[in-house]
Amino acid sequence: MTADDCDNCGSPVTRRRVLESIGGAGTLALAGCLGSGGSSTTTSSDDESVTIALTAPETGHYAPLGEHERDGFELAVTHLNEGGGLVGDSEYSSLSGDGVLGSTVETAVLDTESSPATTESKVRPRLDGDEFAAFFGGVAGSVAETNRDLADEYETPYFVGSSTVNALTGSDCSPHVYRHLFNTTTLARSLVPEIASDVPDEQSIFHVYADAPEGNDLFQSINDIVTDSDLDWRPTGGISVRPGTTNFDSAINDDILSDVSLVFLDLFGLDAVNAIQWARAALSDDTTVVVPYLTRSIAESLGDRVAGIYGTVGWHEDLGTPLSSTFGEAYQREYASGDAETLAASGPAQTAYAQVILYAHAAERAGSFDAAAIRNELEGLEYAAGAGTQKMRACDHQSVRSVPVVRGRVRSDSADDRFELRGAKRGMEPGCEAPPAASCDL
Missing domain, CATH: 3.40.50.2300 (Response regulator)
Structure with missing residues (x-):
């Protein structure tokens, strides 16, 4: 076999080349592509792993x-x-x-x-x-x-x-x-109307969000949805916190929250757990709490304290x-x-x-x-x-x-999952000609 007979000769014989060839032809003849001193072998897909x-x-x-x-x-x-x-x-x-x-x-x-x-x-x-x-x-x-x-x-x-x-x-x-x-915009478009159907018409909202792409994205997307809607919700701003923050009392002035009726905790993982614990102690019982992306680990950490919290989940x-x-x-x-x-x-x-x-x-x-x-x-x-x-x-x-849009609940014998499914929203994605997809050039 000459170099002209082998498309990959002159390039290293890597694992990916082996796997791609296996996928296309079942076996891969390596003769002539091993370089000087290499022996001719045939590798069967039966002996391979990916x-x-x-x-x-x-x-x-x-x-x-x-x-x-x-x-x-x-x-x-x-x-x-x-x-x-x-x-x-x-x-x-x-x-x-x-x-x-x-x-x-x-x-x-x-x-x-x-x-x-x-x-x-x-x-x-x-x-x-x-x-x-x-x-x-x-x-x-x-x-x-x-x-x-x-x-x-x-x-x-x-x-x-x-x-x-x-x-x-x-x-x-x-x-x-x-x-x-789903992406953040679709999350926000699904979540906000469900909350609005449960709370009084007039709301004063505040965000505590991660000083990271995931937190900034939620803060911006939810505010955009609220601003562009007919809802009588008044954004009062927000405060960013460093991922890994445990002491929210030192980061958030109580005066900021005096008139707030709806708080979005745009946080994830243990950060969300710590923020919810802070919110339960610092906010009035009438304040609606939202964690836009909820997970089972949050519920496992908080137990019944997750009851009443709105959010979305990836699966239910x-x-x-x-x-x-x-x-x-x-x-x-x-x-x-x-x-x-x-x-x-x-x-x-x-x-x-x-x-x-x-x-x-x-x-x-x-x-x-x-x-x-x-x-x-x-x-x-x-x-x-x-x-x-x-x-x-x-x-x-x-x-x-x-x-899936959910609300936290107290665990009962009939419900292992601490999240009540409020609905599986469909058709909430912006089209390909609208943001964020409009900025994608593949």
Whole structure:
């Protein structure tokens, strides 16, 4: 074989080249591409594995969300390799439960520590070595943005985790970035009307928001929705707090809150828990409290103190779709133990699970792990993964889907989940010609 006979000769034989060739042809002949001293071998797909990575916080103030992302991620990989859950359902008939494209799926989990610098230091070397076919996760907006940059640079599929930051499928979109979860604008458009239907017409609102992309995004998007609406809600401003803040009394002057009737805590993870504890002590019982993106970890930390708090979740057990039940039951079988006869899955877990299944489905349909082939399969794809019917828009790689709006409740024997589902809002996404998608150029 001459150099002209081999498209990849003169370039390193990396793991990704092997995997892409396996996906397209079943076997890969390496003869002539190994360089001097290399022997001629044939690698069968039956002997191969493919690695996907989760980048999630396992330490720090967002660690509870990272833990749930890991639960969903690892459950999906178990199902890809062994069957179960959504694998084998008619929606995913492409998946056999025997790996993906004949390759066993292996995993790498990287603790981002909610730091973009840490994320880059851990992810870039692995991408340099072509070790990942795709990567997932990201809670902090700055981490997701770092992953976005790396996905773009290395042309590797990246599936955003629990970050709703608009820019990821807006001004900073990438051909290789996809999001199953809703964005911040869609969250705000779904949440505000539900709150308005319950509270008195006149409201004085205030925000406590994270001094980070995810907090700034919520503060701006919710204020925009309120300002553009006919609601008699009067914004009185807001105050930003550093992620990891525990003492809110020192950050917020009580005088600011004297006339406030509706408080948005635009915070996540342990930050949201600490802020809710502060709000329960500092605010009157008549003040409505909103945490725009709620998770099971918040409810687990607060117990009955989560009652009455409004927000959205990425998934809820009462959505009532067949695949929602399939996912919920599979999650419970895997993780409920001891005295816990039931265990409601969290939004971050379902998001991670669904995106791994979606990626594998696209690879099987494409017959390849190649990023361009994955993109071709995902753009415009209609699918269901437990949150109702969804569509991955071609214009921005944002999934169009329902948004579960909830209110916290006291746990009872009949309700394991501490969140009452108030409705699954549909049709709340701005179109491709409106912000944030209008700024996306793929």
